[in-house]
Amino acid sequence: MKTYLDCIPCFLKQTIELARITGVDDKLQKKIIDEVCKIIPEFSFEASPPQMAVKIHKIVRRLTSNKDPYKKIKQDSQKLGLDMYPYLKEQVAKADDALALAIKIAAIGNVIDFATNDFITIKKELKDITNHKFAVFDYEKFKDSLNNAKTILYLGDNAGETVFDKVLLEKISKDKRTYYAVRGFPTINDALEEDAIEAGIAHYAEIISNGSDAPGTFLNSCSKEFSDIFLNADLIISKGQGNFESLHGGNYPIFFIFMIKCPPVAKELNCKVGNLILKSGKE
């Protein structure tokens, strides 16, 4: 997905949030913003938004020496996910269509980075399963792909959301070779290997690093090992908007599961902010 003009104010809002989380003083926060403003004119709108996020994070790391500003938020998100796990399992156990509900839970888990500081609201939002609706739900296509797949690659997104992913992995990984990919280095609140392990993903999938520091998936910045698995998987399940923004339009056996977070993506899919998506990468 290309970058829209409306992404630019959003880049700066994210930069301010990031600068504040690092705890640096106002003067350094301003310097971070200035550095980001300086590179915007050089940024191609043919690139996708997470590529700009990579550049922003580099600036923040360079100016603050803080390699993982979201560490505490990620830990809290993991705790939230783990706390909710028994409730999520219970919902799936009593569902008429357990797979459909597990997909929905995985999608709702993507709400976790909507307002990273307000965990009470997030928990309420996450529990409100019936209130969330899929605007795109390529369920039959997904079931077909799943039935025919021998290897599955599941692209994780945020810390905490890992637990919601586990609920879906439990339903789909039986008799399949399943991989769960996390980012190679800290980027925003995205899950790392330690988060996937803590969530218990290893019971259902082999946890692999993608070797990259992007809050999305760009094969040219990923490890060879990850790229090989990506290019040979029968089914790729891509979680989150960052993975969608970086992979949508490619010719892969992929399904995108996420919640729409912003107007440009809503426009791209002719949906609304807050809608849930299960979308086949093939039209």
Place this chain on the structure above:
Amino acid sequence: MKTYLDCIPCFLKQTIELARITGVDDKLQKKIIDEVCKIIPEFSFEASPPQMAVKIHKIVRRLTSNKDPYKKIKQDSQKLGLDMYPYLKEQVAKADDALALAIKIAAIGNVIDFATNDFITIKKELKDITNHKFAVFDYEKFKDSLNNAKTILYLGDNAGETVFDKVLLEKISKDKRTYYAVRGFPTINDALEEDAIEAGIAHYAEIISNGSDAPGTFLNSCSKEFSDIFLNADLIISKGQGNFESLHGGNYPIFFIFMIKCPPVAKELNCKVGNLILKSGKE
């Protein structure tokens, strides 16, 4: 009022809106954004937000040759205000405290630039007088100042809002020398002389230009004539957030009337976005 970090994404949102309203193509819109990003690092945060708006408007004028992008929106706003005038007059006529209600109407009129394209919502919002609340209401101080004032300077804000200002001017201008100041040149949707005339302000006040193109009031960019009146007025009534941002903190016999439009101003006043304000400039 100084500029906050959070003002920067907002500057860029305003720039995008402005660029779109001029109707130029995507490539030129991007160029406008890039030019604005380039000057952000040079902008001092000790300056107030409308000073940045002046710079943004200069860039847009230079790159688009459009001297008044909001002209059509201003005309529509004026029509909206004039349509509502009989209703507003009726409300004041039957009020227990007609002056208090006229102040409230002037404040509510400031909603007019909240979403400049959606006039149905604005009209509903404007009619909903009882639903709006003052978070700061220095009414007794205002009445004292009004009783003692021989000359009043009323600083207008947006086109269309002029009609709401007239409702208040009708209640306060009797036996006073009253001036109503408009911007000297087009800036956003701010009222110009023609808008004040069309609203019928001339029945209650002498309409004067401030000689400036800022969406606020900076004496060093205003005409000598305006500055003389400003510095010698017994009572200054300042409408809108742009005038507040540029004049708050100065030692003037001033009252600010506006609706809070953004989190930084809400924080400055310890109030909420959407709150109405009648605030004495003297603590």
